[in-house]
Amino acid sequence: xSGLNANPDLFxxxxxxxxxxxxxxxxxxxxxxxLDELEVxxxxxxxxxxxxxxxxxxxxxxxxxxxxxxxARGRVYVNFTPTIPHCSMATLIGLSIRVQLLRLLPSRFKxxxxxxxxTHMNEKDVNKQLSDKERVAxxxxxxxxxxxxxxxxxxxx
Amino acid sequence: xxxxxVAQSTEKAQPASQFIKLLGTLTGHAEPRVWxxxxxxxxxxxxxxxxxxxxxxxxxxxxxxxxPTAAAMAAAWHCVAVLEDAHQRTxxxxxxxxxxxxxxxxxxxxxxxxxxxxxxxxxxxxxxEGHENEVKAVSWAASGTMLATCGRDRSVFIWEAEEExxxxxxxxxxxxxxxxxxxxxxxxxxxxxxxxxDTLKLYAPNDDDWRCFATLSAHQSTVWCLAFSPDGRGxxxxxxxxxxxxxxxxxxxCGYVLAATAADVHERAVYAxxxxxxxxxxxxxxxxxxxxxxxxxxxxxxxxxxxxNGGESQLELIGIQSDAHAGDVNSVSWRPxxxxxxxxxxxGWLASCGDDGAVxxxxxxx
Numbered sequence: 069x070s071g072l073n074a075n076p077d078l079f080x081x082x083x084x085x086x087x088x089x090x091x092x093x094x095x096x097x098x099x100x101x102x103l104d105e106l107e108v109x110x111x112x113x114x115x116x117x118x119x120x121x122x123x124x125x126x127x128x129x130x131x132x133x134x135x136x137x138x139x140a141r142g143r144v145y146v147n148f149t150p151t152i153p154h155c156s157m158a159t160l161i162g163l164s165i166r167v168q169l170l171r172l173l174p175s176r177f178k179x180x181x182x183x184x185x186x187t188h189m190n191e192k193d194v195n196k197q198l199s200d201k202e203r204v205a206x207x208x209x210x211x212x213x214x215x216x217x218x219x220x221x222x223x224x225x
Numbered sequence: 226x227x228x229x230x231v232a233q234s235t236e237k238a239q240p241a242s243q244f245i246k247l248l249g250t251l252t253g254h255a256e257p258r259v260w261x262x263x264x265x266x267x268x269x270x271x272x273x274x275x276x277x278x279x280x281x282x283x284x285x286x287x288x289x290x291x292x293p294t295a296a297a298m299a300a301a302w303h304c305v306a307v308l309e310d311a312h313q314r315t316x317x318x319x320x321x322x323x324x325x326x327x328x329x330x331x332x333x334x335x336x337x338x339x340x341x342x343x344x345x346x347x348x349x350x351x352x353x354e355g356h357e358n359e360v361k362a363v364s365w366a367a368s369g370t371m372l373a374t375c376g377r378d379r380s381v382f383i384w385e386a387e388e389e390x391x392x393x394x395x396x397x398x399x400x401x402x403x404x405x406x407x408x409x410x411x412x413x414x415x416x417x418x419x420x421x422x423d424t425l426k427l428y429a430p431n432d433d434d435w436r437c438f439a440t441l442s443a444h445q446s447t448v449w450c451l452a453f454s455p456d457g458r459g460x461x462x463x464x465x466x467x468x469x470x471x472x473x474x475x476x477x478x479c480g481y482v483l484a485a486t487a488a489d490v491h492e493r494a495v496y497a498x499x500x501x502x503x504x505x506x507x508x509x510x511x512x513x514x515x516x517x518x519x520x521x522x523x524x525x526x527x528x529x530x531x532x533x534n535g536g537e538s539q540l541e542l543i544g545i546q547s548d549a550h551a552g553d554v555n556s557v558s559w560r561p562x563x564x565x566x567x568x569x570x571x572x573g574w575l576a577s578c579g580d581d582g583a584v585x586x587x588x589x590x591x
Contacts, residue, residue, distance in 0.1 A: 175257075175552060175580070178493065178515070199465070199494075200421070200447065201515070201553070202317075202405070205258070205276070206333045206359050206377070209314045 073152045076120055079128045081113070102139035103177070105132055108146065111172045112165050114223040118157045118216065121224055127151055129161060134184060142176045144169065149184040158188050162198040163207060164220040244521050244544035244589065245575060251283055251584040253304050259578035261318045261556045265325045268561040270305075271576055272328055273584050274316035280308040280330055280340075282347075283584065302586065308347055311338050318362040318406075323369045331360035337374045339391065350389045355382050355396070362406040366414065373416050375404035381418050381428070383435055395435035399426050406450045411457045415479050419448035425462055425472075427479055443470050443483050452500040454508070459484075459524055461510050463495035469512060471524050471540045484526070484538035491545070492516035493553075501559045501573075501589075509589070510540075511575055513554035519546045519577055521589065546587075552580030 109132040113125035124130040134147040146165055150158045166181045173179065181198050183191045197203055207213050256277035263272045271283040284305045312332035319330045328347070331337040337353035337360050357378040364373045372384040372391065381404055385394040402421035409416055416428045416435075425441040425448055446465035453460050460472040460481055473484035493515035501509035512520035521544050527537030560574035573589040 196421075196446070196465075201494075202361070203377075203403075205315060209333055 073119070073155065076117075076122070076127050076151045078122060078126050081123070081125050103137050103144070103173070104139070105135040105137050108135050108137060108144055108169070108173075112146070112168055115161075115164050115168060116220045116222065116224050117151075118160050118164075118220055123224055124148070124161070124165075130165065142178060144173065144177050144179045146179070146181045147184040148181065149187045153187060153189050155188065158183060158190070158194045159197055160216060160220070162194060163204065163213075164217050166198060166204060167208065167217050168221055245519065245546050245587040248574070248586040248588050249302055251302055251304070251586070252582060253281055253307075254279070254582050254584075257552070257582040258315075258580050259555065259582060259584060260315065262558055262576050262578045262584060263319050263321055263328075264558055264560050264576065265321045266323055266561050267325055268574075270321075270325075271302075271584070272319045272321065273578055274319045274330060275578070276315050278309070278312055278314065278316055278332075280311070280316060280319055280328070282306040282308075305345070306347060308340065308349075311340075311349055312336060314359075317360065320363050320365055322365045323367055327365075327369075329363045329365065329372055331363045331374055331376075333359040335360060335376075337363055337372075339372075339389070341389070351391050353382075353384055353391055355393055356380065359403075361404065364407045364409050364416075366409045366416075367411055368414075371409075371414075373407040373409065373418075375407045375418055377403040379403060379420075381407060381416070383416065383428075395428075397428055397435060397437060399428075399437040399440075400424070405448065408451050408453060410479065411453050411455060413457065413479065417451055417453070417460060419451045419462060421447045423448060423464075425451060425460075427481065429479070439479070439481065441472055441481060441483070443486060444468065447494075449495060450497045452498045452510075454500050454524070455503045458526070459500070459508075461498050461500060461524070463490075463498045463512055465494040467491050467493065467495060467514075469495060469498065469510070469520075469522060469540060471538060473526060473538055485524075485540040487522060487540040487542055490514075490520050490522070490542060491518060495520075496554065497556045497558075499558045499575075502562050509543075509559075511557045511559060511589075513557040513577060513579075515553040517548055517550050517552060517554060517579070519549040519554055519557055519575070519587070520544070521546075549577060549587075550579035550581045550583060550585065554579040 115124045136145040162181050169179045182195045254277050258276040260275045274280045282305050312334050314333035316332045328340040339351040340347045341350045356376040359377040361376050370386050375381045381397040383395040384391040400420040404418050404420045406419045418426050423444050426437050427439040444464035448464050451462040463469045468488045469490050471485040472481040491514035495514045497513040499511045508524040510522045523541045525539040557577045575587040578584045
C-alpha cells in the first residue's frame with residue numbers, strides 16, 4: 069500500500085499537562101471556565117493513528133501549539149500534520165479529530181480541522197472534504213467508515 | 226445632523242437592524258440536525274426533514290389568528306403528520322410538486338421517494354432508484370411532470386412522470402464532483418445545478434436527450450444552493466466561499482451571466498438561498514449560513530444591455546439576523562403567497578431550520 073510510512077518518528081509525550089493549581093480551577097464549579105487549547109489537546113492527543121499502534125501525539129500529528137481556541141466566539145481551530153506529505157490516511161485522521169471534537173465539545177463550538185499548511189500534497193482537497201458538513205455527516209452514516217473512525221478514537225491499549 | 230450621526234453609529238453597532246421578527250419556534254425532530262424545509266405551493270403546509278430519517282408536516286390549526294405574537298404563533302402551528310420508514314438514512318431534501326399533490330424526498334440511502342397527499346394522509350407512491358449513493362437534492366419542474374435529483378455520484382437524473390410511474394429521461398454527468406442542489410427554471414424547460422466543483426451548470430432538452438449548455442463560474446468553493454427569481458430573469462447562488470452571486474438572463478433564452486456578487490455576506494459557508502415570491506416584494510433574497518445567521522439581500526437589475534454583462538445590477542445586503550438558530554442554519558424558504566393574499570399579514574413569511582433541531586417562522590419587513 070503506497071502512502072504508508074513504515075517507520076514513523078516517535079516523540080516524547082506527557083510534556084504538557086495541566087498544573088495542580090490550574091486543575092483545581094478547572095474542577096471548581098464556581099469559576100467560569102473558558103475552553104482552552106490544552107483541554108482541546110487532551111481530547112485528541114490519545115487518538116490512535118489508523119496505520120500505527122501509536123497516538124497522534126506520539127507521532128506529533130497533533131500538537132498543542134497547532135490548536136487555537138476563541139471561547140467567546142465559540143470557535144476551535146485544529147491543524148494536524150500528516151507524518152509524510154503523501155499520507156493516504158490524512159482524510160481519515162482529520163475525520164477522526166473532527167468526530168472526537170463533535171462528540172466532546174459543547175454544540176456552541178464550531179470546529180475547523182485543517183492540514184498544517186505545506187505538509188501534505190493534497191492539502192486543499194483534504195481541507196475541503198473535512199469542512200464539508202454534508203460529506204462528514206454522510207461518512208458517519210457509512211458503517212465501515214464509522215468503524216474505522218471509532219477504532220482510531222478508542223486509542224491504543 | 227445629529228440624528229444622522231446617531232443613525233450611522235447605531236447601524237454600525239447592530240447590522241441586524243430587526244429586518245425579521247421571530248413568530249414562532251417548532252420543535253419535534255428527534256435528532257438535532259434539520260436539513261431542509263419546503264412550503265407547499267399554497268403556503269398552508271410546511272414539510273421538514275433531517276438526520277432523524279423522518280419528514281414532519283406542520284400546519285396552522287386555525288386560519289383566524291389573534292395578533293401574531295410569538296407565543297400565539299408557536300401555539301397555532303403544530304405537527305400534523307410524521308412520515309417514517311421511508312428512508313434508511315438522513316433525509317437531505319424535500320420538495321412539493323407544483324399542484325401540491327406530491328411531496329418528493331431524497332436521502333443519503335441513495336433513494337428518492339414520492340409521496341401522495343390525500344385528505345391529510347400521505348402514501349409513498351414511488352421509489353426512485355438510480356443514484357449510486359447519497360441523493361442530495363430533488364426539484365419538480367413547473368409542469369409537475371418532471372423531477373430532477375442529484376447526488377454524490379456526480380450525476381443529475383431527470384425523471385419523467387406518467388401517472389405515478391417515473392422513468393429516467395436523462396442521466397447527466399457534467400460536474401466533476403458531487404452535485405449539491407438542483408432547481409428548475411420557473412417557466413422554461415431548463416434545469417440548473419450547483420456543485421462541490423465550484424460551478425453551476427444549465428441543462429436543456431436536445432432532440433431525445435438532455436445536454437448541458439452552460440457552466441457558470443464565479444464562486445471560489447462549493448456552491449451549496451441556487452434559486453431562480455419568480456420571473457426567471459435572475460438566478461442566485463451561494464457558496465462555501467461565504468458569497469452570494471446574482472446571475473442575469475440577458476437573452477431571454479437562459480443566457481445567464483454574472484451580474485453581481487456580494488462577498489463576505491456571512492462569516493461561514495452559505496448553505497441556502499431563497500428568492501421571495503413576487504407578492505412579498507420584488508428581488509428579496511434570504512440566505513442561511515453556518516454562522517447561525519439568516520441574511521436578507523435585494524437584487525437590483527440595471528439596464529443590462531451594455532458590454533455583455535449584467536449592466537449596473539447590484540446585490541444589496543439589507544441585514545443579517547445573528548443567532549437566528551443556536552447552530553448552523555441549513556435551509557431558509559419564503560412562504561408562497563396567493564396573489565389575493567398579497568396584502569395580508571401572510572406576505573413576507575420565512576421559515577428556517579438548523580442544526581439546533583428547531584424550525585422557525587419569521588416575519589420579514591415591518
